Amino acid sequence: MLFSDELLLPLHPKTSKLMHFLYNQVAYLLEFLFRCITLFTHRPRKKFLKFVNNQRGLLKSITASERTKADDRPTLWVHASSLGEYNVAKPIVRQLHESGRWRVVQTVFSPSGLDYLKRYRQHAEAVYPMPLDTASNVRRFLDAVRPEKAVFIISEYWVNYLLELGKRQIPTYLISANITEHAPFMHWYGGLWRRALKSYTHFFVLNEASKKRLQQIGFDNVTVTGDPLFDNARKVAHTPYENAVIARFVDGRDVFIAGSIHDKKDLELVSTLANRHQDTRFIFVPHEISPENILRIKKRLLCHAERYSDCSADTDFSKTQVLIIDFMGALASIYRYARWAYVGGGFTPYLHSIIEATAYGLPVAYGPCVERKPTAQELAELGVGRIVETADELDEWFSGLKHDHNRLAKISTTAITYMQRHEGATEAIIQTISDYER
Numbered sequence: 001m002l003f004s005d006e007l008l009l010p011l012h013p014k015t016s017k018l019m020h021f022l023y024n025q026v027a028y029l030l031e032f033l034f035r036c037i038t039l040f041t042h043r044p045r046k047k048f049l050k051f052v053n054n055q056r057g058l059l060k061s062i063t064a065s066e067r068t069k070a071d072d073r074p075t076l077w078v079h080a081s082s083l084g085e086y087n088v089a090k091p092i093v094r095q096l097h098e099s100g101r102w103r104v105v106q107t108v109f110s111p112s113g114l115d116y117l118k119r120y121r122q123h124a125e126a127v128y129p130m131p132l133d134t135a136s137n138v139r140r141f142l143d144a145v146r147p148e149k150a151v152f153i154i155s156e157y158w159v160n161y162l163l164e165l166g167k168r169q170i171p172t173y174l175i176s177a178n179i180t181e182h183a184p185f186m187h188w189y190g191g192l193w194r195r196a197l198k199s200y201t202h203f204f205v206l207n208e209a210s211k212k213r214l215q216q217i218g219f220d221n222v223t224v225t226g227d228p229l230f231d232n233a234r235k236v237a238h239t240p241y242e243n244a245v246i247a248r249f250v251d252g253r254d255v256f257i258a259g260s261i262h263d264k265k266d267l268e269l270v271s272t273l274a275n276r277h278q279d280t281r282f283i284f285v286p287h288e289i290s291p292e293n294i295l296r297i298k299k300r301l302l303c304h305a306e307r308y309s310d311c312s313a314d315t316d317f318s319k320t321q322v323l324i325i326d327f328m329g330a331l332a333s334i335y336r337y338a339r340w341a342y343v344g345g346g347f348t349p350y351l352h353s354i355i356e357a358t359a360y361g362l363p364v365a366y367g368p369c370v371e372r373k374p375t376a377q378e379l380a381e382l383g384v385g386r387i388v389e390t391a392d393e394l395d396e397w398f399s400g401l402k403h404d405h406n407r408l409a410k411i412s413t414t415a416i417t418y419m420q421r422h423e424g425a426t427e428a429i430i431q432t433i434s435d436y437e438r
Helices: 013-038 047-054 058-067 083-098 111-119 135-145 159-167 191-197 208-216 228-237 244-250 264-276 291-300 331-337 374-382 391-402 405-421 425-435
Strands: 075-080 103-108 126-129 147-153 172-177 202-205 222-224 255-261 281-286 305-307 322-324 340-343 364-366 385-387
Touching: 013 135, 013 159, 013 191, 047 111, 058 126, 058 135, 075 083, 083 103, 083 111, 083 147, 083 172, 083 228, 083 425, 103 111, 111 126, 135 159, 159 172, 159 191, 172 228, 172 425, 202 208, 202 425, 208 222, 228 331, 228 405, 228 425, 244 281, 244 322, 244 331, 255 264, 255 331, 264 281, 264 291, 264 340, 264 391, 281 291, 281 331, 291 305, 291 322, 340 391, 364 391, 374 385, 374 405, 391 405
Parallel strands: 075 103, 075 147, 103 126, 147 172, 172 202, 202 222, 255 281, 255 340, 281 322, 305 322, 340 364, 364 385
Antiparallel strands: none
């Protein structure tokens, strides 16, 4: 993308105020609409409605909770939009938390991610939904939490949060950033976002291309560290994990795992594959776990499928081809039971973690929307990953690998070598965050 000098010029003060005013009006309008929606959704079941409902009385709840805290350590605030993005930060948060120096507060947008982090609060003293990015919400949130430092994951460009963090001179970091030409601050209209980005103390980016794009718009506080998710995935892969139900289902067979089945397109591809290869056992792990979604999966299958929650270590799986995992948080560990993998979300901009499967040396297929995922493109070039757009393409890929043990062994070696080459981001990031003092 070519940039003109005008792109780098600061906004005229009046233009900047106008854009910020319009941004705030949109944010306040959304907040008003969400409040109206919550009047009619006291027990929401849809993901969006759960998100909206989580905003009800949120600032009041956070303020009350923070007032009663009995912890005098400085607060480290970590925000990730979803559980997948939190997993990127997990090795960093774990080490900072285990140092004993920090009281960690986590925020998240995703309702499913929120439920999981609240249930398994391993590296945080508090977990909250993130309040909407209005100026008043931001001030109330920061007044309540009073973070000493703030960490955002991948692509968080919330204007009011960033401007207020900068105003309060709170060190703020963006981790695992993949800066693309589609980011708002890379366009002529992105002056407001470029001003907000000045609040970042340091950018930790995935690749040189991201660093160059930030330098193009005037930022030199950038380090190419790669993705901490490599460190987390390697740690999970080397941590013992046993599941008696899954082990009983696998029973020494080669198994295909479809992880984070995200939408109807993902389901179409993997269900068609299972229906065509009824001699192979499959593990399906839906991204959204709900009775409706589980039923939708079962209806697509010609074979017998069981829900994990209906099984035990004594279940007779002799007539079962597909095991549907209906609990959260263990996908990265479950990949160890598989021989081949498909990762969902690739027909949206939100491809889920293929690194978690690669950590076990698995060949992995995924949908075509990989512009925001350099790892997906690199693995495809290495022959470890495969971009597929149709059920026939997925079938062709799997059929070619199914009995080719030499090729599978070569892919496994390439995948493990790739993982080892990308380790180390966690230590570099922690060192910078720990060393910086206001």
